[in-house]
Amino acid sequence: MSxxxxxxxxxPRIILRPVQVGDEIALNAAVNRSLESLQKWMPWAKNSSxxxxxxxxxxxxxxxxxxxxxxxxxxxxxxxxxxIIGTSGFNxxxxxxxxxxxxxxxxxxxxQGQGLVTEFVNGLTRYAxxxxxxxxxxxxxxxxxxxxxxxxxxxxxxxxxxxxxEQASNTILFKRVNTCLLPPMHVTxxx
Numbered sequence: 641m642s643x644x645x646x647x648x649x650x651x652p653r654i655i656l657r658p659v660q661v662g663d664e665i666a667l668n669a670a671v672n673r674s675l676e677s678l679q680k681w682m683p684w685a686k687n688s689s690x691x692x693x694x695x696x697x698x699x700x701x702x703x704x705x706x707x708x709x710x711x712x713x714x715x716x717x718x719x720x721x722x723x724i725i726g727t728s729g730f731n732x733x734x735x736x737x738x739x740x741x742x743x744x745x746x747x748x749x750x751x752q753g754q755g756l757v758t759e760f761v762n763g764l765t766r767y768a769x770x771x772x773x774x775x776x777x778x779x780x781x782x783x784x785x786x787x788x789x790x791x792x793x794x795x796x797x798x799x800x801x802x803x804x805x806e807q808a809s810n811t812i813l814f815k816r817v818n819t820c821l822l823p824p825m826h827v828t829x830x831x
Contacts, residue, residue: 642707643712643730643736643772644704644707645831646658646712646767646829646830646831647829647830647831648829648830649714649760649763649764649767649827649828649829650719650763650827650828650829650830651759651760651762651763651825651826651827652759652825652826653718653719653720653756653759654716654717654718654719654756654759654760654763655717655719656714656715656716656717656728656729656760656763656764657714657715657717658700658701658704658712658713658714658715658729659696659697659700659701659704659713659714659715659727659729660697660701660704660715661697661698661701663697663715663724664690664693664694664697665690666723666724667693667696667697667715667724667727668688668689668690668693670724670725670726670748671685671688671693672688673748673749673750674746674747674748674749674750675688677749678746680785681746681782681785681788682746684696696713700713710732710734711729711730711731711732711734711744712729712730712731712734713727713728713729713731714727714728714729715727716728716745716747716756716760718751718756725747725748725750725751725756726745726746726747726748726751727745727746728743728744728745728746728760728761728764729743729744729745729764730742730743730744730764730768731743731744733778733780738775739772739773739774739775739776740774740775740776740777740778741764741768741772741774741776741777741778742777742778742779742780743761743764743765743768743777743778743779744779745757745760745761752787757788757791758791758794758795758823759825761779761791761795762795762822762823762825762827763825763827764777765777765795765816765819765822766819766822766825766827767827767829769816769817769818769819770819771829775817776815776816776817777797777815777816777817778813778814778815779791779792779797779813779814780811780812780813780814781811781812781814782810782811782812783810783811783812784810789812789814792814794823795816795822795823796816796821796822797814797815797816798814798815798816799812799813799814799815800812800813800814800815
């Protein structure tokens with residue numbers, strides 16, 4: 641299965657689907673509601689303008705459509721309201737040819753603390769390992785980002801010993817190679 645054929649991943653409360661033209665305003669509103677938190681961890685959040693969000697959405701949509709993207713951003717949609725509440729997906733640190741998918745994510749501050757990130761990261765991990773037959777799923781997290789470290793720990797990701805480069809950048813690499821012992825959850829994906 642090719643990631644480019646993905647239409648959506650569905651978890652109990654979340655729908656993940658490729659970012660598409662038309663998502664700009666909802667995404668930009670979520671970014672700006674969460675700006676203080678995002679700017680701690682996400683370098684791209686330094687520019688929270690609508691134009692920056694439009695550029696991201698358009699480049700991402702073209703990458704998905706033309707099957708040329710090196711990252712695979714997905715809108716995080718809260719099923720109950722159909723509201724876009726963040727983005728996730730597999731970022732540019734993924735090495736698709738080697739079967740390694742690196743998950744990145746952020747969530748609107750108004751929706752944090754409800755287990756939603758743990759839920760959709762579980763779904764992405766299952767999709768990569770079972771649907772795409774990945775060899776590994778990674779999450780790279782700043783050592784001071786305790787909320788994201790807690791997500792990786794809840795999902796049984798194993799922290800790897802940092803390399804010199806990781807020590808210099810203050811990140812921890814978390815890894816999973818199978819779905820054994822992931823918290824049980826019903827996940828479907830459509831291609």
